[in-house]
Amino acid sequence: MGDYNVFHHMPWSGAYAIYFFVIGISAALFFFSALSWYRDDFKSLRTSAFYVSFGLMAAGGLLLIGDLAKPMRFLNILNPFYLNFTSPLAWGGLNLMSFGAVSVAYFYMMRKKDDTNSRRLAVIGSLLALGLPIYTGFDLTVHQNRPVWNSPLMPVLFVAMSLVSGAAVASFLAGRNEKLLATLRQFMLWSAGAVGAMLVSLLGTTAYGGAGQELTFMFMTSGALGAVFVGLGILLGTAAPIALLLAPYGRQQNGVLLAAGLILVGGMALRYSILVGGQIVQTYF
Amino acid sequence: MSELRLSSIETRGVPGKKRYAMVIDLRRCIGCDACMVACKAEFDVPLGVFRTWVPYRVVGTYPNVRKQFLPRLCNHCDDPPCVRSCPVGATYKVEDGGFVLQHYERCIGCKACMASCPYNARFLLPKHRTYTDITGVVDKCTFCHHRVTQGLVPACVQTCIGRARIFGDLNDPASEVSRLVATLPTQVLRPEEGTKPHVFYIGADRSLTEHGRAVYSAPEVLDADRAAFNRNHKG
Ligand code: SF4
Ligand code: SF4
Numbered sequence: 125m126g127d128y129n130v131f132h133h134m135p136w137s138g139a140y141a142i143y144f145f146v147i148g149i150s151a152a153l154f155f156f157s158a159l160s161w162y163r164d165d166f167k168s169l170r171t172s173a174f175y176v177s178f179g180l181m182a183a184g185g186l187l188l189i190g191d192l193a194k195p196m197r198f199l200n201i202l203n204p205f206y207l208n209f210t211s212p213l214a215w216g217g218l219n220l221m222s223f224g225a226v227s228v229a230y231f232y233m234m235r236k237k238d239d240t241n242s243r244r245l246a247v248i249g250s251l252l253a254l255g256l257p258i259y260t261g262f263d264l265t266v267h268q269n270r271p272v273w274n275s276p277l278m279p280v281l282f283v284a285m286s287l288v289s290g291a292a293v294a295s296f297l298a299g300r301n302e303k304l305l306a307t308l309r310q311f312m313l314w315s316a317g318a319v320g321a322m323l324v325s326l327l328g329t330t331a332y333g334g335a336g337q338e339l340t341f342m343f344m345t346s347g348a349l350g351a352v353f354v355g356l357g358i359l360l361g362t363a364a365p366i367a368l369l370l371a372p373y374g375r376q377q378n379g380v381l382l383a384a385g386l387i388l389v390g391g392m393a394l395r396y397s398i399l400v401g402g403q404i405v406q407t408y409f
Numbered sequence: 410m411s412e413l414r415l416s417s418i419e420t421r422g423v424p425g426k427k428r429y430a431m432v433i434d435l436r437r438c439i440g441c442d443a444c445m446v447a448c449k450a451e452f453d454v455p456l457g458v459f460r461t462w463v464p465y466r467v468v469g470t471y472p473n474v475r476k477q478f479l480p481r482l483c484n485h486c487d488d489p490p491c492v493r494s495c496p497v498g499a500t501y502k503v504e505d506g507g508f509v510l511q512h513y514e515r516c517i518g519c520k521a522c523m524a525s526c527p528y529n530a531r532f533l534l535p536k537h538r539t540y541t542d543i544t545g546v547v548d549k550c551t552f553c554h555h556r557v558t559q560g561l562v563p564a565c566v567q568t569c570i571g572r573a574r575i576f577g578d579l580n581d582p583a584s585e586v587s588r589l590v591a592t593l594p595t596q597v598l599r600p601e602e603g604t605k606p607h608v609f610y611i612g613a614d615r616s617l618t619e620h621g622r623a624v625y626s627a628p629e630v631l632d633a634d635r636a637a638f639n640r641n642h643k644g
Contacts, residue, residue, distance in 0.1 A: 128464055128465050128466075129464045129631070130459055130462040130464060130481075131457075131634070131635050131638040131639075132529040132532075133638070133639060135520035135521075135523035135524045136520060136524055192517050192518045192519055193516075193517075193518020193519075193520070193533055193536075193545045193546060193547075194516065194517050194518040194545055194546060197515075197516070197517040197518070198517060200497045200499075200515060200517050201496060201497060201517070203497070206497040206498050206499075206515060207496070207497065207498070208493075208495055208496055208497060208498040210493045210494070211493065211494050211495055211496040211521060212494075213494070213496035213519060213521050214496035214497070217496060263521075266490075266493070266494060266525070267490070267494070267524050267525045268490065268527075268602055268603065269490070269525070269526075269527035269599070269602045270524070334601075335619060335620040336620045339620055339622070339624055339625055342625050343625070347625065403524070405620055405624055406527070406529065407529075408620070408624040409527075409528070409529055409620065
């Protein structure tokens, strides 16, 4: 009782979590399409994965622009006199736009059946695609005052989350191609395992951190975010699919798809709770 | 002893440059909120958001209780993370004086600066305003740059009835702020963030400067207000 405070809201709303989700999937799917030039089992994904990647990239870009308070000024990001390279957002904007440009060129070369250039663009595009989860991770990492975000794990965690969610979507595109499904199953297993391991260390450092971190840990486990973060993100979306994929049923098509569905639910939940988790405590400061 | 300077953006102790700072002597603050009103009037600050605000907390157990105030504003940090994180350079630091200001016409409203400020000093202006045409961009305290460059003190300092707010150039050893900072124990908010804040407090209470456990179970009386605030101020 007897407190008077001015309220503050979280600067970055849930829309950013959706952006992280779709752009992560888009990046991984581009990578799988590119992989088709080097590995036969991925051949059937070449165009389908690319189309979905392209659609998600466009949706993600629009989402990001739509979330700006001044959407039309997104062009300022292109102004070399304004660009501030100490901000990961500036790098991210350029990364996203060059990824878009390379995607268009890749599409064009594939349509022309120019295999040499398609291959080249596949490699360049994959590197730019890798940059997307890395920069989104850095977007959070650089804020030294934010619990959870301010960890060198973030860019790596986002790469792993991108791979696992991307492989999940790809397994829906794989149809009855058993060889491909087996490879995607491996991708999901290893990257979900990496996500799990990183979450454990993230939770450990958060729990034993300073007052703000400790409170954040409480919010994310036993507090308001507990159901989403622990329930959906860790248990249902990471631990359960790993267990499922390891079981005999997880080697069948339906098992892989069920695990993929859970992974997608978990991927969204994790991104949302990491984004919001880093902001809760400070709204009370 | 001067503080260690780590980044080239810092101007504390740089000869020939001004480095404005505010000292808030909490022993003199009576919580009248006149500074909040003066600031609102000076800048037509919209409803629900503040460039300066005076939160209070009642600490202690009856009969030993005390109302503890902590006037807040942008700290015009010497190494401001908000400036680092703005992708388009819309947030910048004035080298001579240390003001952290906004290029309103450049700001794209990405809120990266809000995410990086450890003090909640920044807010988004609403899309529609009656008297002012600066809308939909991020805003914050300017240390009354327009007044200070005319030789006046900030509006909140001018109006402070208890003379709790004192403003001046910390690089001038003869200024009142220099004397206060040199001779009295002062605190800044969240020094561990490395921002080098330039709002110094005399007698700040821990119950207001630290994250308390109360955050986890915030008083329910505020729930309705918070819900209304969230409804009307979407990030
Ligand atoms: S208090 Fe916040 S807004 Fe003000 S200079 Fe420091 S980081 Fe920037
Ligand atoms: S909201 Fe405006 S001032 Fe803040 S970081 Fe984005 S562009 Fe810069």
